[in-house]
Amino acid sequence: MMSWRPLAALREGFAHHDVVAALQCAGNRRAGLMQVRDIPGEAPWGPGAVGNARWTGIRLADVLAAAGVAVGAEHVAFLAPDVSAQACPPQPFGASIPLDKAMRTEVLLAWAMNGQPLPRVHGAPVRVVVPGYIGARSVKWIQQITVQATPSDNYYQATGYRLLPADADPAADAGDGISLGQLAVNADILAPDEHGGVRAGPVTVSGYALAGDDRRVVRVDISADGGRSWQQARLAEELSPWSWRRWEGTLDLTPGPAEVTARAWDSAASVQPESAVQLWNPKGYANNAWARLSFTVT
Amino acid sequence: MMSWRPLAALREGFAHHDVVAALQCAGNRRAGLMQVRDIPGEAPWGPGAVGNARWTGIRLADVLAAAGVAVGAEHVAFLAPDVSAQACPPQPFGASIPLDKAMRTEVLLAWAMNGQPLPRVHGAPVRVVVPGYIGARSVKWIQQITVQATPSDNYYQATGYRLLPADADPAADAGDGISLGQLAVNADILAPDEHGGVRAGPVTVSGYALAGDDRRVVRVDISADGGRSWQQARLAEELSPWSWRRWEGTLDLTPGPAEVTARAWDSAASVQPESAVQLWNPKGYANNAWARLSFTVT
Numbered sequence: 001m002m003s004w005r006p007l008a009a010l011r012e013g014f015a016h017h018d019v020v021a022a023l024q025c026a027g028n029r030r031a032g033l034m035q036v037r038d039i040p041g042e043a044p045w046g047p048g049a050v051g052n053a054r055w056t057g058i059r060l061a062d063v064l065a066a067a068g069v070a071v072g073a074e075h076v077a078f079l080a081p082d083v084s085a086q087a088c089p090p091q092p093f094g095a096s097i098p099l100d101k102a103m104r105t106e107v108l109l110a111w112a113m114n115g116q117p118l119p120r121v122h123g124a125p126v127r128v129v130v131p132g133y134i135g136a137r138s139v140k141w142i143q144q145i146t147v148q149a150t151p152s153d154n155y156y157q158a159t160g161y162r163l164l165p166a167d168a169d170p171a172a173d174a175g176d177g178i179s180l181g182q183l184a185v186n187a188d189i190l191a192p193d194e195h196g197g198v199r200a201g202p203v204t205v206s207g208y209a210l211a212g213d214d215r216r217v218v219r220v221d222i223s224a225d226g227g228r229s230w231q232q233a234r235l236a237e238e239l240s241p242w243s244w245r246r247w248e249g250t251l252d253l254t255p256g257p258a259e260v261t262a263r264a265w266d267s268a269a270s271v272q273p274e275s276a277v278q279l280w281n282p283k284g285y286a287n288n289a290w291a292r293l294s295f296t297v298t
Numbered sequence: 299m300m301s302w303r304p305l306a307a308l309r310e311g312f313a314h315h316d317v318v319a320a321l322q323c324a325g326n327r328r329a330g331l332m333q334v335r336d337i338p339g340e341a342p343w344g345p346g347a348v349g350n351a352r353w354t355g356i357r358l359a360d361v362l363a364a365a366g367v368a369v370g371a372e373h374v375a376f377l378a379p380d381v382s383a384q385a386c387p388p389q390p391f392g393a394s395i396p397l398d399k400a401m402r403t404e405v406l407l408a409w410a411m412n413g414q415p416l417p418r419v420h421g422a423p424v425r426v427v428v429p430g431y432i433g434a435r436s437v438k439w440i441q442q443i444t445v446q447a448t449p450s451d452n453y454y455q456a457t458g459y460r461l462l463p464a465d466a467d468p469a470a471d472a473g474d475g476i477s478l479g480q481l482a483v484n485a486d487i488l489a490p491d492e493h494g495g496v497r498a499g500p501v502t503v504s505g506y507a508l509a510g511d512d513r514r515v516v517r518v519d520i521s522a523d524g525g526r527s528w529q530q531a532r533l534a535e536e537l538s539p540w541s542w543r544r545w546e547g548t549l550d551l552t553p554g555p556a557e558v559t560a561r562a563w564d565s566a567a568s569v570q571p572e573s574a575v576q577l578w579n580p581k582g583y584a585n586n587a588w589a590r591l592s593f594t595v596t
Contacts, residue, residue, distance in 0.1 A: 163567045165517075165530060178516045184568035212566055215511075218476045219463075227576065232463060268510055269461045269584040270482035273571045278525065286567040 007111065007125050013066070014058035019106050021131035021242035022210050023138055025049035026161050026180050029188060030284035032276040032292075039284040047188035047291075050210070052244045055129045057110030060145075061103045069099070069147050076102040077152040078128050078139035087155035088174075094154030095137045097130055097181065099147065104214075106131045106242050109142065131242035132213040134180045136161050151179070163285050170282040177281075183212030185272055186288040187220060187247075187264035194295035200255045205233070206248040207291065209264035217245040219265040224251040226259035227274070227290065233262070253297045262291040305409060305423050311364070312356035317404050319429035319540035320508050321436055323347035324459050324478050327486060328582035330574040330590075337582040345486035345589075348508070350542045353427045355408030358443075359401045367397070367445050374400040375450040376426050376437035385453035386472075392452030393435045395428055395479065397445065402512075404429045404540050407440065429540035430511040432478045434459050449477070461583050468580040475579075481510030483570055484586040485518060485545075485562035492593035498553045503531070504546040505589065507562035515543040517563040522549040524557035525572070525588065531560070551595045560589040 028049035030042060043049075064076070077096040084093055101107065108129040111118050118124040123140030130137045136156060151157055157179070164170060164177040187209035192198050209217045216238070221230040233249035251260065263272045273279060276289040326347035328340060341347075362374070375394040382391055399405065406427040409416050416422040421438030428435045434454060449455055455477070462468060462475040485507035490496050507515045514536070519528040531547035549558060561570045571577060574587040 163563075165519075166528070178563060178565070178567055180567055182513065182566035184564075184566045212568075213513075215480065221463075230464070265461075265476060266482075267476070268480035268482045269476055269478055270510075270568060270586070271571055271577070273569055274573065274576060278572060279569070288568070 010058055010063070010109065010126070011111070014062045016056060017059055017105070017108065018054055018056050019108055019129065019131060019242055020052070020054045020240035021106065021129060022050055022052040022244040023129070023135045024183055024186070024210060026134040026136060026285045029186070029287040032289060033280050033284045033287050036277050036280045039282065042284045047190060047207070049135075050208070050244070052208075052239075053113045054115065055108055055110040056112035056115070057108040057126070057129070059105055060107045060109055060128070061105065063109065063145070064102060064147065067147075072149050073147045074099050074149050075147075075151050077146040077148055077154070077157075078142055079144040079146070079154070080139050080141045081143050082141060088159070091155055093139065093156055094152050095139050095157050096148075096152035096154075097133060097137050101130065101133070132183055134161060134183060137181065161285065162283070164282050166280050166282070168282055180285060183210060184286065184288045185212055185215065185217070185264050185266040185270050186210050187262050187272060187291055189260065189262050189291045189293050192260075192293075194293045198253065198258070198295055198297050200253055200297050202250045203253045204248060205251055205260055205262070206246065207262055208244045208246055210244045211264075211266040214241070215266040215268055215270075216241060217264055218267050220245075220247040221263050221265075222249045222251060223261040224253055224258060226292070227261045227263070255297050258295055258297050260293040308356055308361070308407065308424070309409070312360045314354060315357055315403070315406060316352055316354050317406055317427065317429060317540055318350070318352045318538035319404065319427060320348055320350040320542040321427070321429075321433045322481055322484070322508060324432040324434060324583045327484070327585040330587060331578050331582045331585050334575050334578045337580065340582045345488060345505070347433075348506070348542070350506075350537075351411050352413065353406055353408040354410035354413070355406040355424070355427070357403055358405045358407055358426065359403065361407065361443070362400060362445065365445075370447050371445045372397050372447055373445075373449050375444040375446055375452070375455075376440055377442040377444070377452070378437050378439045379441050380439060386457070389453055391437065391454055392450050393437050393455050394446075394450035394452075395431065395435050399428065399431070430481055432459060432481060435479065459583065460581070462580045464578050464580070466580055478583060481508060482584065482586045483510055483513065483515070483562050483564040483568050484508050485560050485570060485589055487558065487560050487589045487591050490558075490591075492591045496551065496556070496593055496595050498551055498595050500548045501551045502546060503549050503558055503560070504544065505560055506542045506544055508542045509562075509564040512539070513564040513566055513568075514539060515562055516565050518543075518545040519561050519563075520547045520549060521559040522551055522556060524590070525559045525561075553595050556593055556595050558591040
């Protein structure tokens with residue numbers, strides 16, 4: 001366990017690094033699962049539970065190397081001061097990541113975001129940034145870092161943020177299922193605005209894609225007919241291996257019902273699965289089904 | 299470029315290590331794509347273009363460290379002596395992997411397999427073993443290792459083993475598409491034998507699952523009704539992070555048509571996509587669609 005060091009000591013003691021990285025909540029795109037079946041008590045996130053920013057700070061690996069890592073260490077646990085009543089029992093927010101990930105150069109203790117001091121809501125004075133993992137592992141307002149043999153036993157690591165099978169009872173079976181960490185390939189559509197009225201002709205379709213963990217976004221396909229035929233979208237510049245990738249394409253839409261669909265591929269040739277029906281889970285996590293917009297073209 | 303060192307010098311000069319790892323051909327399960335549309339000139343692999351073994355040898359990372367890696371190095375290229383007429387122009391088989399992967403402890407130069415001297419057909423005297431990557435990167439009969447700034451320009455790296463979009467012409471568009479390296483989550487069913495006659499009642503369904511790259515297999519679902527309902531299979535012991543994972547479950551089958559289906563999840567909560575129709579590609583690579591067996595129960 002590292003005792004608390006004032007921010008100034010961290011800033012002066014270690015080399016500064018920038019990483020452009022997307023942070024995505026495990027519940028991003030939950031609304032797509034809720035269309036399949038209701039998920040009581042959880043936020044109906046659309047495509048917006050993700051953000052992309054330039055983070056500035058020091059490498060967690062440098063801090064761990066300075067502190068010294070004992071033999072048998074396998075996980076790095078983070079603790080924040082914000083006590084949540086959702087946790088059972090109520091406790092501060094915590095998380096952990098494997099030591100192997102913690103030692104990678106992309107994992108930061110960050111105090112700046114897009115060249116500005118980190119806003120308090122984003123974790124000032126210092127937060128963890130764990131690119132490629134669910135946002136819950138990028139602990140804000142970090143107060144304590146512990147290197148240990150086992151994953152954190154904090155509620156949010158040991159019990160919460162787990163992918164339960166569809167037939168599980170989220171109360172009785174909490175702590176079962178897949179502990180979420182690394183993210184899977186994902187994408188969503190940001191334009192056109194299907195509620196704004198879309199007119200026939202060439203229509204620009206755009207959005208974002210994330211590869212997750214240490215993979216890269218290598219291709220995004222878009223379709224005007226719900227995936228019966230595809231064309232490739234143009235990928236915008238890759239700002240960093242940890243950034244989301246913006247994409248854009250033009251679909252020729254004819255009057256009548258349209259089903260605009262997008263799917264991303266990562267560098268392991270893993271593509272998003274087709275249907276949210278097959279991904280539904282009781283807490284509404286990890287929806288990486290094809291992005292779909294259904295609307296009527298005028 | 300490292301000059302050739304006799305095997306004895308490698309065996310004496312570096313620590314020996316064992317890794318249990320699956321090697322899977324990029325074309326494993328191609329037959330499932332061929333059921334969608336023909337793929338002329340390629341082998342119709344079923345579930346069998348994969349194997350799991352205990353490999354013994356030295357770490358590539360140790361050899362690279364001893365040789366010294368220059369600044370700017372990004373890739374490690376392998377060259378074999380076997381000249382293939384399939385390559386254009388005809389040339390020895392080669393491949394490369396990112397330096398970051400090459401430096402990981404699981405990548406070996408191996409001379410033994412399951413405790414026995416490596417058979418010639420498997421790459422004796424020495425082969426590369428790159429767990430989690432397509433088999434083509436685990437070059438057999440290795441003769442030359444080059445650390446370089448760019449991926450290998452060998453035909454099998456620069457042109458072959460690429461995932462082309464469905465509408466590409468494999469001759470004209472060779473070299474386009476996604477260069478295959480890391481594997482995606484995959485699974486197949488090995489029993490029951492659907493041609494052997496399956497009788498109604500409890501039926502044992504078993505198979506293998508692979509996570510690919512540095513992920514782990516965390517769940518396998520099986521279904522008797524083509525994926526309308528699922529139950530979890532029992533996972534056998536994980537022999538190593540790089541091993542395949544055997545699984546088994548019991549389905550209650552009733553007389554009539556059955557559609558036995560399996561799908562695996564990796565530690566990033568990435569699940570196999572539903573349909574090979576959506577994965578078809580002109581060279582028939584990277585089929586990781588749900589495993590399906592259709593037969594009549596008597």
